[in-house]
Amino acid sequence: MKKTAVILAAALLAAALAAALFSCGRRYEDEEIISAAEDLIVRSEEINRIYFGEGIPLADEEDFADLEPWLTPDLPPEDGANEENGLTYYMVKPGCGYASIEDIKNATLRVFTEDYSAILFENAFSGVTVVVGDGDRAERQVVSLARYIDAEEGYLAARIPSEDEKLPLGRVYDLEKITVVSQRGTEAKIKVPSTSPEGEAEEIELTLKMTADGWRLDTPTY
Numbered sequence: 001m002k003k004t005a006v007i008l009a010a011a012l013l014a015a016a017l018a019a020a021l022f023s024c025g026r027r028y029e030d031e032e033i034i035s036a037a038e039d040l041i042v043r044s045e046e047i048n049r050i051y052f053g054e055g056i057p058l059a060d061e062e063d064f065a066d067l068e069p070w071l072t073p074d075l076p077p078e079d080g081a082n083e084e085n086g087l088t089y090y091m092v093k094p095g096c097g098y099a100s101i102e103d104i105k106n107a108t109l110r111v112f113t114e115d116y117s118a119i120l121f122e123n124a125f126s127g128v129t130v131v132v133g134d135g136d137r138a139e140r141q142v143v144s145l146a147r148y149i150d151a152e153e154g155y156l157a158a159r160i161p162s163e164d165e166k167l168p169l170g171r172v173y174d175l176e177k178i179t180v181v182s183q184r185g186t187e188a189k190i191k192v193p194s195t196s197p198e199g200e201a202e203e204i205e206l207t208l209k210m211t212a213d214g215w216r217l218d219t220p221t222y
Helices: 002-024 030-052 101-109 112-126
Strands: 089-091 127-130 139-144 148-150 154-157 179-184 186-195 201-211 214-216
Touching: 030 101, 030 112, 030 186, 030 201, 030 214, 101 112, 101 154, 112 148, 127 186, 179 214
Parallel strands: none
Antiparallel strands: 089 154, 127 139, 148 154, 179 186, 186 201, 201 214
């Protein structure tokens, strides 16, 4: 009886290992990868704008008319100039789809992997700092402030980025010509013709990864 139990346990272990190997070696259809890439590339445009472009729209006077009396945030400059050198935070436009940092994070994770998203989160919500010097003389210096904050009053606020902070967005992808270059486990690489914001034609390679929630981009698309 004991010998039978050992044999049964060994058989179950072998079956589990075989299932695991099969899962790791699964090959996804090119059509599935291409379809996912098309959708993710399109949706990444808004994410790029949030982190690298103009950002989430800010509230204006008409929006303030519907706010509770105790909410009196500052209005951004009418000409869009960064009069406060990027130190002032303004309420984002109500109803824009983002009411908190958590909303931005969730939207990002629906397009990009956790690893790539973590880089975006660090820059947008914690700012960028550098360490100058070594040992006891090392000092942390702020290079740029967080772009978005959850204000104490309960709304999402953003600062106006300087022109130097913004990237030249507007890359156009020919989504009808996406090709799958390779697959390895849960990772796939694709190539897609594109035109840069400067008008230069080039072929871009992007990496997609299969996650528990489906395919996600693991490389930037700007």
